[in-house]
Each structure stands twice: as structure tokens, then as C-alpha cells.
Amino acid sequence: MSQKLKFAVIGGGSWATAIAKMLCVNCDEIAWYMRNQDAIDHLKTHHHNPNYLSSVEFNPNKLRLTTDINEAVAFADYIIFAIPSAFLNDEMSKLTASLEGKVIFSAIKGIVPETSLIVGEHFNDTYDIPFENIGVITGPCHAEEVALERLSYLTIACGDSQKAKIMAAALSSDYIKTKISDDIIGSEYAAMLKNIYAIAAGIAHGLGYGDNFQSVLMSNSIREMKKFIRKVHKMKRNINNSAYLGDLLVTGYSVFSRNRMFGNMIGKGYTVKSAQMEMNMVAEGYYAAKSAHRLNEKLEAKTPIINAVYDVLYEGKEAKKVFRKLTEKLD
Numbered sequence: 001m002s003q004k005l006k007f008a009v010i011g012g013g014s015w016a017t018a019i020a021k022m023l024c025v026n027c028d029e030i031a032w033y034m035r036n037q038d039a040i041d042h043l044k045t046h047h048h049n050p051n052y053l054s055s056v057e058f059n060p061n062k063l064r065l066t067t068d069i070n071e072a073v074a075f076a077d078y079i080i081f082a083i084p085s086a087f088l089n090d091e092m093s094k095l096t097a098s099l100e101g102k103v104i105f106s107a108i109k110g111i112v113p114e115t116s117l118i119v120g121e122h123f124n125d126t127y128d129i130p131f132e133n134i135g136v137i138t139g140p141c142h143a144e145e146v147a148l149e150r151l152s153y154l155t156i157a158c159g160d161s162q163k164a165k166i167m168a169a170a171l172s173s174d175y176i177k178t179k180i181s182d183d184i185i186g187s188e189y190a191a192m193l194k195n196i197y198a199i200a201a202g203i204a205h206g207l208g209y210g211d212n213f214q215s216v217l218m219s220n221s222i223r224e225m226k227k228f229i230r231k232v233h234k235m236k237r238n239i240n241n242s243a244y245l246g247d248l249l250v251t252g253y254s255v256f257s258r259n260r261m262f263g264n265m266i267g268k269g270y271t272v273k274s275a276q277m278e279m280n281m282v283a284e285g286y287y288a289a290k291s292a293h294r295l296n297e298k299l300e301a302k303t304p305i306i307n308a309v310y311d312v313l314y315e316g317k318e319a320k321k322v323f324r325k326l327t328e329k330l331d
Helices: 014-028 037-046 069-075 085-092 120-128 143-147 161-170 184-208 213-233 241-254 259-268 272-279 286-297 305-315 319-327
Strands: 007-010 030-033 063-066 078-081 103-106 134-138 152-158 176-181
Touching: 007 014, 007 069, 014 030, 014 143, 014 161, 030 069, 030 305, 037 063, 063 069, 078 161, 085 120, 085 286, 103 120, 103 161, 120 134, 120 184, 134 161, 134 184, 152 161, 152 184, 152 241, 161 176, 176 241, 184 213, 184 241, 184 259, 184 286, 184 319, 213 241, 213 286, 213 305, 241 259, 259 272, 259 286, 259 305, 286 305, 305 319
Parallel strands: 007 030, 007 078, 030 063, 078 103, 103 134, 152 176
Antiparallel strands: 134 152
């Protein structure tokens, strides 16, 4: 069935590139929107994205490359958004093509700053997309390991299980295993929150804390995540499943994790701005920390780790002092 449906990827970064690679295994043609015309020209000539996952070679005959988001949206039945949440509003402001009848899947692991909503809720609230036409693609899965074709797992969450199965079939391969979930809100919040905890893990590493503390930090993080998500959307879920705990662990520990890398630089004394400039990549957890902290002022969940990351990133507090206090609140 997925062969007959058309898919589009919105975004030109590493995760968008990884998703395009996955889709090309099962689809005859996909639309791929990216802002950078030079990257498109390079892809057409040299068959790889010059800026991200350059080891991935594409068959250009399978790619409908465009710098016009409207062309990609008009082409596809299923549209996967894989751009930083901070830039979603700007990209959507260019859209004139209709989203009516389109199935929207978010591979964005963050909160839209302008509305303080996760992406699924944002599309429902802002563009009147029904929740049965909204889905989420979460890990545990790093784009870099997809590029290397190392065995990886994805969780596909959607209110309509049939649409989740279609997306799962389109992304599956010998090295990509997929699982279906009906917890669209919880999965998306988990994907956002784990980036904040990965920044915390990075800060701790940068400050010189060892593996023993990291294990305590991660075990407290999953419990904190459970409390937060339960306040947002109460339903029966196993927080130890891969979409929650697995995604948290890989983001908190992996050398590929840009959020951990960002936190590590902060722990070593970089300013937020200097760390962002040196990375030249977006760490979603930076934006998520502010949104989650603001949201939790209403939810009132007990979130000492989120609070600590927020204090370091946005209140300008010294990481060493903040984390010394945090160690007293963990168990």
C-alpha cells in the first residue's frame, strides 16, 4: 500500500536525510524539500547531501528535489516534517498549498516556540489537521547510524493505526525495525523531553561527573519524564518501552547526540551562543528547556532536572553550583 502512496520529506538536515534514505528503500519516488539550492544541485550531480550524512548515496531518479515547500506538499499524501521546531513557523509561512486530506508526520523532537505546543498539537490547533491525520516518528534512532545501516528501531505513533502501519512499512528495511503506538502525545513529549535530559547529561560530563552519577541522572530523568507526561496526557503507558526509556538512553549517552554535545560544551564553560556557533547544528533541547519549564509552571510536576538545565541555559546561573544542588535532589 505504501508503494502507491506518495511521501515528502520537509528539511535538509541529518535526520531529514536519514528519513529520505529510509523512504528510498521502499518508494519509487519521494519529494524532498530543502531551502538550500546549492545542496540540491550537489545532490543531483554527486548523489549525496554535501552538508549532512555525506556518506549516504542517493539514486537521483528517486528524488523530486525542490526549494518550494508547496511543490513537495502538493506532491505527497504523507508529509514528514524533519526541521528544527524553532524554524517550523517560518517554513510554514511559505505554504500556500492545501493541507486538506494530507497525513502529517512529525519527526521534529521539540516544541514550537510561538505556540509552546508539540508539533502534533500545533498542526491540529493552527491548521485544523485532525488528530487521526497526525503522527509522530520517534526513536531510539540516530541519523548517523541509519547512514551506516546499523540496526535501528523506530516508534511510529498515530491516532489511526492503519496510517501508522503505512508509515511504518514505508520506513522499514533490513536495518530499520518499526513499532506501532497509539500514544501520539506521550511519544512526542518524550521525544522532546529526552533532549533536555541529554543536555543535563552533557553538562554533567563537562563538569567532570562520572558514570556513577550519570546512571543516577538517567534513572531520575525517566521518572521525571513519567511525571511530566502523566500531567500532560494521562493514559496507560509503559515508560520503560523503547519510545521513552530507549530514546532517552541513546540520546543521553551516544557520542552522536548533539544535545549531549551541546551540554558538554556548556559544562566545560562555553556560553550558549558560543556553543551553538561551534556546533553549527541545532540542539533541540535548548528550545525545549524553556518551553517545558514554562509549561510546567501550569502542570506543577516535580522536575528538578529540567529546572536545573533551564537555570543554566536561560538564567545564566553557574553550571557547577546548579548541579551541586541538583545532586542533593536525586536519589
